[in-house]
Amino acid sequence: MDTKQKRIVILGAGESGAGAAVLAQVKGLDTFVSDQGTIKDKYKALLNQYGIDWEEGGHTEEKILNADEVVKSPGIPCDTPLMLKLKAQGTPVISEIEFAGRYTDAKMICVTGSNGKTTTTSLIYHIFKSAGMNVGLAGNIGQSLALQVATKHYDYYVIELSSFQLDNMYKFRANIAVLMNITPDHLDRYNHCMQNYVDAKFRITQNQTPDDAFIFWNDDPVIRRELARHGLKAHLYPFAAVKEEGVIAYVEDEHVKIDQPIAFNMEQEELALTGTHNLYNSLAAGISANVAGIRKECIRQALSDFKGVPHRLEYVASVRGIRFVNDSKATNVNSCWYALQSMKTPVVLILGGKDKGNDYHEIEDLVRQKCRALVFLGLHNEKLHAFFDPMGLPTAEVQTGMEDAVEAAYRLAEKGDTVLLSPCCASFDLFKSYEDRGDQFKESVRKL
Known part of the structure; x- marks a missing residue:
């Protein structure tokens, strides 16, 4: 088939879908975009600018099932009726990253990794950019890779991948691959089978x-087990926190050391990011x-001069001696574990949202050690009550929104405490995204 006639259908017109559509159009492919929901105005404008055919509010199957290839938004599960029809007829389904990589x-x-990806x-992007490299930032953060490939030229891309x-992704190749850790997450999308996620x-x-x-992080038992497979x-x-057999990056005598490929060291206290989890992030980036x-x-x-990432252990303000910290990006239990581990004061923890098959045993000891009180913020908090109520901590139940959650946490906190939003859950029950959840938290704190 002449590639000019190749028909590409893009399902989902968010950041990745709209970008893939522009790239397909620029490359002369017959391009069609279909979104089950409403397409944001900025993406409609982009599609229209490039003369791309699109629909929203549902899928017209005859316009999709005739595709030579489908680029699927990462948010669409593989077991929807339309996806199963495409699979049954043998239509290749790829990600936007796979498409752009060509x-x-x-x-x-x-x-x-389950945690630390965004930071x-x-x-890494900050280091490359500061060093004067011609580099783009893509994937889960920044502009879609496909849109950048269509409209810009970079020598390097730093890509966060879920x-x-x-x-x-099938033929795409990472020249440098970084795997931070693997802990249970998104198990609802993997038939509640950890191995599928791994x-x-x-x-x-x-x-x-x-x-x-x-x-990769050498002390992750799952990664170690999988290496041979x-x-x-x-x-x-x-890499690891301390020097041990086989690791090439670690901390020794309060210095961060990297042995390969070129010997490197710097004082640990010079690192911009603090805490054990951020040490791993800094080692991987270095x-x-x-x-x-x-x-x-x-x-x-x-x-030493990196400013950190919004919604990731982000200090917001202190109100009458109570610190407020926004960790809205903690969408799984392990992220919350890292956040609690880094806390130096008693904590009032705000958690809850759309549960992804969470097991809260991982944070049980830290909650007992560090938390003064808990605020459950979500439409369905039964699982949180069942797990945490037996601990006997003061709790507040909030189903209405962030402002009430912040006020409840403020009432439960004492001078010198930290109110920590580290939800363990996805945001989609009450918020548009974890960013929206974090922004509402910051806004509510500033109203106190």
Whole structure:
């Protein structure tokens, strides 16, 4: 078939879908976009600007089932009736990242993991940018990779990848792959089978060659167990908090040290980000930059002046001696564990939302040790009550929204405490996104 006549259908017209549509159109493909919901005005304007045919509020099956290939939004589950029809007739379904990767020869630095993805991705991008590299930021943050490939030219892309994006990636190759950790998350999308989720994360290493790098946290028991199963060809760069056999990056004598490929060290107290979880983020970012050949002075400077990521342990304000911290990006239990672990004061914890098959045992000890009180914020808080009520802590039940949750937490807190929004859950029961949830938290705190 002449590629000019190849029909590409894009399902979902958010950031990734609209970007994929522009790239398909620019490359001369017969392009159609279909969204079950309402397309945001900015994406409609983009599609119209490029003369792309689109529909919203439902899928016209005859316009979709005749596709040569479908680019699927990561948010669409694989078991919807339309997806099952496409599968039954053998239509290839790929992700926007897979599609974009065909049209660029830029080097790809890809980051995944249950926690730390956004901070590590942003930190790597900051180091590359500070060093004067021609670099784009894509994936779960920034502009879609496809839109950048269609409209710009970069030598490097730093890409945050979710398991959903990795699910539909087949030939895409990460020159540098970073795997932060693997803890239970999104199990509702993986038939409540942890191994399915683990396999999705390890897809970041597929297609890697001996010229490529695989950077990972050496102390993660799941990653350690899986290494042998995946026949990895890339050069391995394991990191850990302290020096141990096999690791190439660690802390020793209060210095961050990276042994390969080029010896690097800096004082740990110079790192802009504090806490154990951020040490891992800094090590992974430092190795990535080191592997890419960025000068030591540039890495050191960028690791010391990075400003952090919104909604990730973000200090908001202090009101009458009570600190408020926005960790809305903590959409799973392990993220909340890291947040609680970093707290130095008694905590009033706001948690709840759309449960993804969570197991709260992981934070049980930290809640007992650190929490003065709990605020359950969600439409369905029964599971939270069942797990946490037996601890005997004061609790507040809020189903109405963020302002009431912040006021309840404020009433329960004492001078010197921290009110921590670290929800353990997705935001979609009461909010548009974790960003919306965090923004409402900050706004509500400022109204106190």
